[in-house]
Amino acid sequence: MPAFDHTSPNDLPAPLARWFAAQNWAPHPHQVQMLQATGNALLIAPTGGGKTLAGFLATLAAACRGDMGAGLHTLYVSPLKALTYDIGRNLARPVADLGLSCRIEDRTGDTSATRRARQRVDPPHVLLTTPESLALMLSYPEAPKIFGSLLRVVIDEIHALAESKRGDQLMLCLSRLRRLAPQMQVAGLSATVENPAALAQFMGGAEIVIAHPGPAPDIAMLPTTATPPWSGAGGAYAARDVMRAIADARLTLVFINTRAQAELFFQALWAVNDDNLPIGLHHGSLSREARRRVEGAMADGALRAVVATGSLDLGLDWGDVDLVIQIGAPKNIKRLVQRIGRANHRFDTPSRARIVPANRFEVLECIAALQAVEAQELDGDGRAPVGGLDVLCQHMLLLACAAPIDADALFAEVTRAGPYAGLTRADFDACLDFVATGGYALRAYDRWQRLVLREGLWHLRDPRAARAIRMNLGTIVAPELLSVRRGPRGGAPLGEIEESFAAALSPGDTFLIGGQTVRYDRLRDMIVEVTPQPAREPKIAVFNGLKMATSTELSARVLALIGDRAAWAALPCHIRDWLALQDRIACLPQPGTMTCESFQRGGRWYFALYSFAGRNANQTLGLLLTHRMERDALAPLGFVATDYATLIWGLEPVRDPAPLLDPEGLRAGLQDWLAENAMMKRSFRAVATVAGLIQRNLPGARTSGKQATFSSDILYDTLRKYDPEHVLLKITQAESMRGLADFGRIEEMLRTRAQIVHSMAPHVTPFAAPLMLEAGRIPIRGAGSARLLEDEAARMMAEAGLTLEDVGAKTQA
Known part of the structure; x- marks a missing residue:
């Protein structure tokens, strides 16, 4: 906590003030404000601003004064088990330095049964836990005794919890804790909040403390020797450029959005790691032992880079990270800010980050994200969440x-x-x-x-x-996960794969896990047994991971960037040329308009709608539009959806899209589709599982994913037939409209962009070319796959009678 804007340490007990001085630190104003708070408080401070210490200052001060008493004094709740482990390690230092009589323990799914049982009768002074473990503790008859002495609750990374049902669960638990311990105070900690008042309301009311934001981050696009491909999400084209950046830094976190992509990019990095630098891999499907090994190596300075997913997004402070690289568009401004903050985890040092777009549409999204970070604008509707x-x-x-x-x-x-x-x-x-x-x-x-x-x-x-x-x-x-182990029974655990993926494997098939290729041998007692097979070309384990859609705010910025010709000067030349060619052949999407186009290729008619509404909404649009096209005898054959557009192909042309995009007709079609669609049943299964209608685990038994699906499908059909007003059906309908279908974004798009602009293009357009590659993409493996895709894109451009180089020359002229 180096000097920045310090205040007097007079509010601290003398031993604690001396400890600060011994570290050559002084408390920040926001830390003192949190110490002085007489009720609930929400602290918003940048990464490295000492948020966690601010949350625990009152606890340390009480320990210094000898006011801890017997029983549980402070409860710390975080979204990640790994974060509780990290905080416990960091908190132990001042406790040891000050010689305090303060017992600190964690209570997560990794805690032994013996320790969990002891904590119910002899809780520590400070307990570090997760929302799930807290809910479990409140389910025991001993809960009033465990929590009756509680004085303080610290909730770390509260913004991450507020965006999910885990936050609902936690707030219900806090409400029960207030009944058991009316004297307790709650401290919420966050670095990325678009609407502090809404988050304070989510906490049930809190004083808002906002820290100085610190220096602006050093963030830019990573220069690459090759231009991004037309489609794809892996970023492998830039592996050698990323490797050079890793070699020039002390420790680099390489973030990528999905687990499968993390495995692939890790392999791509190793292929160009000519200096054999130590690199790790970290994601949620790896075994706990594998993740802990990587975390320990980071803390010890034994690694030069870690390829990670959201498993390292939040406030972990392992190792001397001085560079963050984001592979692929971040999809969300808050997520990007959070990840940037992992570099130079100090209040007075700018965080350094570089972004690598995975394809050409993502170049625009990455530039829009950089502009949003510079403007200090975050995404989110700013409304307090409604509990499930x-x-x-x-x-x-x-x-x-x-x-x-x-x-x-x-x-x-x-x-x-x-x-x-x-x-x-x-x-x-x-x-x-x-x-x-x-x-x-x-x-x-x-x-x-x-x-x-x-x-x-x-x-x-x-x-x-x-x-x-x-x-x-x-x-x-x-999704149902199966443990993957090396060799026969009792072999070392490597991680987990989805049950549906394991069901598709035959003995001898290979796949990637933990950065290595393994051969599937057999499934025994719900354990996937494998043998390392480093020389084989792998199948790819399709981890479910996090399916991200570009946020509304980021999409709006991308659309504004395309429509602002004055802003094109700051774009890479190949992107300027791409936009100019699209404008020449068809129409460019503009704010306030709904831009679409039709063209013919290979005996089929294509209809492209550039909604910029996000992947889920565009998937829903594709389903609804093809249904309406069937009604109108346009003979649709299929569609593909990305964050930016929906492309539909069929036997007849769309010449007037207005009837297809009628809002009332789309909503009616959605209701019909949701009632019968299999995805609705999957949503019901999730709701029924959380609500307790379907049990995932039984004493002495395990329900397979297939059994649970069969059971939930029967229940869904039964309730629809005999009890259509059942509360679980209502929950499923509401959640599907909001999440699975994302219909709210479709309605907002139609409302704000009422003017429909439609072009009958003479041939495939530059914006449609990446969508065409998505539509026809097959799993081509090996070094030639990117080249084949580029060759296909070049053929499409040639059909227009122009090359991008031609357009560039004409633009400059």
């Missing part, structure tokens, strides 16, 4: 495991949680009825009769059910 009812159902079940439920008291408690402040009593009662009986269509089945009303309180009908309820805790419904 499926999470509330799970919370009710967990609380019933601890003690009987008083419905009126619980309703009052729940509505004090920020995300549930607007919860109606009717929705609350619908959730309670489902939890107790399964609802109208299911109440005849004994397995869903879980609560019984006795003397005005709701009790667990069978106390033995508590074990299964706890085993199925959690709001993250990931």
Whole structure:
């Protein structure tokens, strides 16, 4: 915490003030404000600004004064298990230096059963945990004793939790903690917040403390010897340029958006690692041992680079990172700011980051992201999140495991949680009825009769059910994963792959995991046994990971950039030429307009709609438009969707797109499609799993993904037929509209861009060429794949009678 804008340490106890002086530090103003806060507080400070220490200053001060008392004093909650481990290591230092009598322990899924049991009867002074582990602790009858002495809760990276159901779960838990420990204060910590007031509301109300932002980051595009390809997302064309940047830095974090891409780029880096620099790989599908080895090597300075996904996004402080490289467009401004902050993790030193766009559309997105960072603008609608009812159902079940439920008291408690402040009593009662009986269509089945009303309180009908309820805790419904181990039974764990991917493997098939090629041998006892096979060309493990869509704000910036000819001067020449050629052949997308085009190629008609609405919305548009085209006898054959556009091909031309894009017709079509579509059933499965209708785990047994899918499909069809107003169907419908279909972005796009501009192009257009490559792409492996794609793109440009070089020459003339 070097000097920046210090204030007096007079508010600190003398031992703590001397400790600061011994480190040659002084507290920042925002740290003192957090120490002085008399109620809940939300701190927004840049990475390296001492947020975590600000959250713990009151705890350290209490320990210095001897005011810790017996029992749990401070609870720290973070989104990542790895972050709790890191914070525990960092917090141990001042505690040891000051000789404080303060026991610090973590409580996550990795904590041993023996220690977890001991913590329920003898909690430490400071407990570091995650939302899921906190919810589990609150489900035990000992919860009032464990948390009764609690004085302080520190929530790290609260913005990351607020964007998911994990945040809903945590806020419900905080509301219960306030009932058990009315004296407690909550400190929320974040570096990237677009609307502090909404986040404070999410916390249930808090004083907002905003720190000095620190120096502006040093962020730019990484110069590359080759231009980005027309399509693709891997960034392998720039591997040698990235390797040179790694060689010039001390420690580099190379972020990439998905796990499969991380594996591929890691391989691409090794192929050009001529100096044999030590490089690691880190993502959520690797084994815990593999991740810990990489984390330890980072902390020890034994690595020069780590290729990572979002698993290292948040406030981890391992090693002396001085460069961040983002491979591919970040898709989200806040995510980019968060990742930038991992470099030069100090308040007075600019973070240094470079971006490598994966394709030519992404060049525009990366430039737009850089402009947003410079303008200090973040994305997000700024509204306080509304709590999920499926999470509330799970919370009710967990609380019933601890003690009987008083419905009126619980309703009052729940509505004090920020995300549930607007919860109606009717929705609350619908959730309670489902939890107790399964609802109208299911109440005849004994397995869903879980609560019984006795003397005005709701009790667990069978106390033995508590074990299964706890085993199925959690709001993250990931694909079913199977452990991958080297060799026969008992071999070293390598990581996990999706059950659906494993089902497609035959003995002898190869795939990538943990940066190495392995051969699939057999599946035994739900364990995938493999043998290292370094010489073989691998299949690619399709990890689910995080499916990112470009944010609304970033999309709007890309559209404005395309429409602002004055801004083209700052673009790379190959992008300027590409835009100019599109403008010459068809129309350029413009803010306020809906730009689309039709052209013929190879005996098929193509219709391209440049919505810039994000991948999910464009996927939905493709489904709805092809349905309407079938109705109008336009004979669609297929479509492809990206973040920027939807391309549909068929046998007849679209000459007037206005009837296809009628908002009322699209909404009606969406309702019909959602009711019958298989994706709706997958959404229902996730909702039903969180709410407790479907159990992922049973004592002594494991439900396979196929079994769970079969069960959820039957339940979905049953509820649709006999109980269409069931609360879980309503939740599924709302979530599908918002997430799976992203229909809100479609409606917003149609509202703000009412003017439709349509071109009948003479042939394939420059903007459509990348989409055509997406449409026809097959898994070509080996060094020639990029060249084949470029050759195909060149053929498409030749059809226009112009090359990009021709356009460049004419533009300059």
